[in-house]
Amino acid sequence: MDKNMIEIEGLKFSYGKDEVLRGVNLQVPEGSIFGFLGRNGAGKTTTIKLLLGLLKPNGGFCRIEGIDPQKDAIQARRIVGYMAEDQQMYGWMRVEQIVKWVASFYPGWDDKFTNHLLDMLELPRKSKVKSLSKGQNSRLALLLALGHRPKVVILDDPTLGLDPIARKEFLRYVIGLLQTNGVTVFFSSHLLYEIEPVADYVAILDKGTIIKAGRTFDWRESVRKIILNTSENNFSKIEGILDVSKMGERVALTVENCSTEKIGKIKASYGGFARETGLNLDEIFEAYVIGNRGEVSGI
Amino acid sequence: MFTIYIRIEPSSSVPIYRQIIDQIKYQVATGSLREGDKVPSVRELASNLAVNQNTILKVYNELCRENVLKIERGDGTYVSSNKQNIPSAERKKIVANVLREAVIQAIQLDVSLEQASELLKEEYEAIKSERNK
Numbered sequence: 001m002d003k004n005m006i007e008i009e010g011l012k013f014s015y016g017k018d019e020v021l022r023g024v025n026l027q028v029p030e031g032s033i034f035g036f037l038g039r040n041g042a043g044k045t046t047t048i049k050l051l052l053g054l055l056k057p058n059g060g061f062c063r064i065e066g067i068d069p070q071k072d073a074i075q076a077r078r079i080v081g082y083m084a085e086d087q088q089m090y091g092w093m094r095v096e097q098i099v100k101w102v103a104s105f106y107p108g109w110d111d112k113f114t115n116h117l118l119d120m121l122e123l124p125r126k127s128k129v130k131s132l133s134k135g136q137n138s139r140l141a142l143l144l145a146l147g148h149r150p151k152v153v154i155l156d157d158p159t160l161g162l163d164p165i166a167r168k169e170f171l172r173y174v175i176g177l178l179q180t181n182g183v184t185v186f187f188s189s190h191l192l193y194e195i196e197p198v199a200d201y202v203a204i205l206d207k208g209t210i211i212k213a214g215r216t217f218d219w220r221e222s223v224r225k226i227i228l229n230t231s232e233n234n235f236s237k238i239e240g241i242l243d244v245s246k247m248g249e250r251v252a253l254t255v256e257n258c259s260t261e262k263i264g265k266i267k268a269s270y271g272g273f274a275r276e277t278g279l280n281l282d283e284i285f286e287a288y289v290i291g292n293r294g295e296v297s298g299i
Numbered sequence: 300m301f302t303i304y305i306r307i308e309p310s311s312s313v314p315i316y317r318q319i320i321d322q323i324k325y326q327v328a329t330g331s332l333r334e335g336d337k338v339p340s341v342r343e344l345a346s347n348l349a350v351n352q353n354t355i356l357k358v359y360n361e362l363c364r365e366n367v368l369k370i371e372r373g374d375g376t377y378v379s380s381n382k383q384n385i386p387s388a389e390r391k392k393i394v395a396n397v398l399r400e401a402v403i404q405a406i407q408l409d410v411s412l413e414q415a416s417e418l419l420k421e422e423y424e425a426i427k428s429e430r431n432k
Contacts, residue, residue: 033351168349176346193309197350217354220314278312 005030005152005184006051010060013046020046022208023060028186028201033179035199035216036188037285042205044188045085048156051186052082064152078108081145085156085188087137091130095123095140099147106148114147121173135166142173152184159194171198192281206289212256223284224258227251229272236294238266243291251296254279254287303338305348315350319358327367327378328390336378338368 006028013021020043028034038044049055051062053069053076061068069076089098099118103109118125121139123132132140138158145153155174159167175198178185189195195202196216203213212219223242228251235244235253239262243254253266267273279287305322307315326332338344341359345352359376362368369379405415 171349172346175349175352176342179345179352180342196309197307197315197348197354200351200353216351217314217316217357278314280310280312282310283312 003030004028005032006034006062006064006186008047008051008060008062011047011050011057011062012059013043013050013055013057020208021050021057024205024208024210026203026210026213028184030184031179031182032200033174033185033187033198035195035202036186036205037190037192037195037202038188038205039190039289043208044190044205045156047205048082048154048186048188051154052076052080078106078148079151081148081150081153083138083141083145083153083155083158086160087141089129089137089140089144091128093129094125095127095129095132096125098129098140099144102144103147108148110147110149113149114143117143117146120177134161135163135169138162138166138170139173142170146177150183152186153178154186156188157190158187159189159191167194174198192285196281204285204288212288219281219284220278222258223254223256223279223287224263225277225279225283226253226255226263226266227274227276228253228266228270229274230270232270234295235270238294241294242287244294244296245292246296250274254283254291303332303344307348307350316354316357316361319348319350319355320361323358323362324367324389325393328393332378334378338376338378340375 004027006026008024008026011021011024012019024043024047026036036044036047046055050057051064051069053073056070061070064076065079067076067079093101095118099114103111103114117123121143123136123140123143129137129140142155142158145155159170162170171194174185174187187195187199199216201214202216202219204211229249230251231249232251233246235241235251238253238255240256240258241253242256243252245252249272255262255266263276303323303326305319307318309315311318313321323332323338332338339347341352341355344350345355348355359368359370363370363376363379366379368376370376401419402415404410405412410418
């Protein structure tokens with residue numbers, strides 16, 4: 001898993017004066033499932049459009065298996081499967097028609113595989129696209145992204161608008177169909193609890209830069225909450241402090257890259273140690289995005 | 300093939316791999332998974348739970364290290380231990396967790412400790428005699 005399938009370096013993009021991406025850096029290892037997290041409007045879809053060569057960056061570059069989508073968009077699209085956010089498809093077409101139509105764009109389209117997928121994803125071949133349920137619609141969009149056997153699949157908020165059952169079903173296909181076959185998956189979402197179980201790596205995009213990227217597993221282990229009973233108000237000296245909140249004499253510190261040693265140091269320098277706990281991914285996300293980095297006013 | 304029922308709580312601060320490990324151990328301890336039962340493959344369980352395969356791999360590796368599961372090369376993964384292999388402290392912890400709920404109910408419903416203990420004894424005897432049939 002050493003080779004990177006996607007590399008993004010110093011990527012910048014503005015819509016007019018509005019600077020959407022301010023230098024994004026990302027490496028997506030081959031064969032991994034990579035969760036790309038961010039709030040609405042953080043720049044996730046813009047990053048994806050740049051990756052596909054649909055927009056032109058103001059700075060920096062991206063490569064997919066060494067291919068620059070700006071220079072060679074067609075070559076890039078041959079190895080990439082893409083499922084757009086809330087993908088629109090021609091409603092008047094029948095399922096089998098739209099499959100044929102999309103197939104005509106790809107020299108490497110695999111009819112046998114697509115046929116197998118139609119059965120597996122329980123898609124009614126003769127139905128009109130507009131008559132499909134939301135869940136069927138997203139499964140069809142997934143099929144259309146996979147028919148040419150891409151090495152990389154980019155899913156832009158693929159479960160948006162799906163009910164919890166359809167969402168889980170969709171994620172089952174991501175694991176069973178893509179991870180099993182060694183396909184690299186780049187998956188954007190604003191739902192942390194959805195990303196966590198499926199992703200090998202997670203990156204958070206906020207205000208146009210990556211504020212945290214790493215193995216999903218390490219996140220949970222290294223970000224800890226430490227509760228102290230102290231009248232101290234300033235904690236900005238603690239390395240990796242993400243959030244400080246205070247209720248009376250009780251202070252809750254959220255700290256990244258926590259080791260036993262580091263916790264020991266905090267205990268020694270502030271005293272009044274009450275307890276230490278883990279956080280769920282939503283809490284971690286919140287601490288990174290809107291955390292209060294050091295000083296609290298005494299309430 | 301034995302299906303394992305696992306429920307993942309995404310909002311928990313307990314990491315997912317730890318949640319799965321705890322639940323498999325629980326099922327071994329309570330006898331719903333028994334020695335020699337075949338468990339799903341990594342791929343199957345991963346797809347079924349919609350959880351990354353590497354997470355399940357980590358779970359199985361850890362459970363093998365603790366002798367709860369064993370891998371038969373080319374054949375599959377089996378429950379290797381009976382509950383005796385799970386330390387007594389851990390088995391007690393599992394029971395204590397379940398009992399806590401019952402105690403809360405008892406206090407809320409004004410059932411005394413004596414009455415609750417009597418009920419526990421009755422239930423215990425009843426289930427034990429049923430299992431021995």
